[in-house]
Amino acid sequence: MLLRHTPTEVAERNALTINPAKTCQPVGAMYAALGIHACFPHSHGSQGCCAYHRSALTRHYKEPVMAGTSSFTEGSSVFGGQSNLVSAINNIFTIYNPEVIAVHTTCLSETIGDDIPQIASKAVEEGKVPDGKHIIYANTPSYVGSHVDGFANMVAGMVKGLAEPSEMRTKTINILPGWVEPSDMREIKRLTNAMGISFIMYPDTSDVMDAPQTGTHVFYPKGGTPVKAIQASGSSAFTIGLGPLCSTKAADLLKTKCKVEYSITDIPIGIQATDRFLMALSRASGKPVPESLTDERGRVMDIITDMHQYLYGKRVALYGDPDQLIPLTEFLTDMDMVPMHIVSGTPGKRFEKRVNEILHAKGIEANVRNGANADMFLLHQWIKNDPVDLLIGNTYGKYIARDENIPFVRHGFPILDRIGHSYFPTTGYTGAMRLLEQILGVFMDKQDRESPETGFELVM
Amino acid sequence: MADSTHIPSPEKIKEEILSHYPVKVAKKRSKAMVVREKGSDQEIQANVRTVPGIITQRGCSYAGCKGVVLGPTRDIVNITHGPIGCGFYSWLTRRNQTDPGPDGANYMPYCFSTDMQDENIVFGGEKKLKEAIQEAYDLFHPKAIAIFATCPVGLIGDDIHSVAREMKEKLGDVNIFGFSCEGYKGVSQSAGHHIANNQIFKHVVGRNDAKPEGEFVVNLLGEYNIGGDAFEIERIFENCGITLCATFSGNSTMGAFERSHTADLNLIMCHRSINYMAEMMETKFGIPWIKVNFIGAEATAKSLLKIADYFADEGLTARIKAVIAEEMPEVKETLARIKPRTQGKTAMLFVGGSRAHHYQELFSEMGMKTVAAGYEFAHRDDYEGRKVLPNVKVDADSRNIEELKVEADPERFKARINEDQKVRLSRAGIEFEDYEGMMNQMEDETFVIDDISHWESEKLIETYKPDIFCAGIKEKYAIQKMGVPLKQLHSYDYGGPYAGFRGAVNFYVEIDRMVNTKIWKLIEAPWDKKPGITAELAAV
Ligand code: SF4
């Protein structure tokens, strides 16, 4: 047994987190920053955080993640990191020549209380920031919230640092995609294009974190939202933010700063969340949903109705980030599957309420917990008490899946041991098909592996 | 590899690399880049601060402490005291394998953290830490609990050591100790190694005087069992009749550490991360140490023979020779098959604190040349040899890392060999307490670069077009995008083992795959290839 010390009996813990279902803010900020074209993420703190965040993103994407660190030493920790950051800014513009440096803080610089905007303006005063180049920033203390908040804070940092207020209103719609994979960003753009809508989306990590092999390392790959587009988002007609935790902050700031009205809807995972996204697009643009998308929807419905027997009543445990788990839970219950245990390390009161609303509508009572001590150790214990047929979550779930022999679908961050998430979306109707294919695949593989020879099926 | 007639002189390349930097940066980096002149004593700048903003390979002291030295020991509950990230990222990401058997304790698949929140930062986290220790104890009743301080902990002034003492006393049957390995200490992972060595030496080594049975008892230091390397070395030792008391730290247990002072010889693999432990064990218990290297089949054989010479026992020597004779045919056979395809190819190695040196052995066995190499977090002695130690300046960043004052143990000190024997053995070529460093082995006009930056590696690759580049996960995909295969020498790209005889065979096969695959040739689309395929197509 890999997790041989996990007892079945649940004892409440107050202080010790075991096998977390979240990580820290800066990694989200770094990921978001990679979604701006020619942006250099910078970690203001000691080297370790930056090394860890780059490694985590690199393992997840199998792509280069170029980022800098202020390389604090004991001295900078005592006297503050101002001189480190100012020289880092100078070095970065000289050596790597980005359009934007996106600075995020770490626990260390937050605890010291370094004032990033003040340091950034000092760098400007000292002529360390070339004309037309930008520094944006986000405060990302990891002792508050989780990686999801780090992402949200950096997207808000883009609005704060780049979006320009304007009297003019264009017909353009802003889309804040939330923390989704490059494949999903691509899919969200495809859906919006299919609606014939002119839009600005940021961040956009497609063509950055899924860059092609060309034999040349392009330091700033061709993807990422151009700075100009983010600047222009201040004149857009409307903003649609996907995922309340990931996108509300930025959408709200864009409203305050540039008077762009907004609505927030779920990340389009599954049938109904995709429906809502398309309707939000339709409402904001006045354009109808085209037949091609209705057809895509129909194809998903076709798979579900055809394969319903394999889905009906299947018990599921899932863990990950609130903005994904909410629509995912809804999708599972739509297919008559039964989420039994749901865990997210990311705090926030709304999560439990939303998930329970979805579950209660189907008469399901489940174990749902998020925030402090809501971790994978607890999830595993719940599973030991009430076994499930399917586990959905990031790579760390494979230890539970193997010990308990549970079919396992990888979803979320990080996925360290499979490819696919960067290339095949799980959002939109296409994404729903992929999820279905994966879920059905693991069920059927298990059946093929474990059914008695007499009951071995050719056709399924 | 690029046609060597078109490569500018190394000094020129160095100049070109530096010219891209701001003046201050260029000045600093210049001292970390050495163009090798064989036979001369060259100085390299190492173990100094990384330039802020530069893309570095380095991590932090916490990573060096928790991740490297303590991580591979399976029966300790390692609690990270800090916000969630540090613990999360060091959770299972280093591939240290371990074999606890069907029901031995193994906490390595778990991540334990106090997940500090803002109220803990404001009001202090000691209370939460105590509670966390209690909860870990109630759940697992482990033999030992270790506490690792992350950056904010040092700043807010939590005293993890007094918490450790208090809880150890309170709980009674569990060894509890802390590591002040805040990430800002020192300039890299290296500080964390030192801190880990100190605390393990203070709190664990020497707690059990029962010597393991066996005539030739050794410890293996600085072997972390990535990809099963330690398993392979264990296999060889067993065949040779060498008793392994403890490995610091791979496939290791608290019990083994506790009695490690009973061994008669310490064998050092990774000098950088563990030489402190060897020094302290020598001073306190009288165990001599020698540098070994089990990376490379020849190097393995040589290291085994050193052990034989040390124990000077005919039976052992015969057995070791027999093992080598038994293992070598497969090595030779594989090499005969592969060497014609690898001969003359070139490699660059930028990694860690010892592997950039050790792996040159394997490459040279394959007839491959190392054209550039450097460490991520080593010190000058790892480059220039321990002979420079008296001249190494201790700067402000290193001065704060505690040097334990160690004295001979009044009862348990026992010189394993006397001075005469030592002199005789060193005449026979066994260097005690010595390491000659990487540079000595490197050919003329090769590059030695400490703490290489992304910019520097990119320029080196552009110029030399090596057949393979060895580094870590952060470098892997950028280098491969340049069309050069990258072998990870931290994680082995999830392969291995590469130590010992079987490891060498694995490595030959792996490198042959990497440097000889034709897949890279397929990268360019046919219509992008010159001359004008598109025109041809259009004409059809
Ligand atoms: S939790 Fe804080 S200190 Fe730890 S890696 Fe994240 S930002 Fe760095």
Ligand code: SF4
């Ligand atoms: S530098 Fe500090 S905060 Fe960052 S990972 Fe290391 S210990 Fe944690």
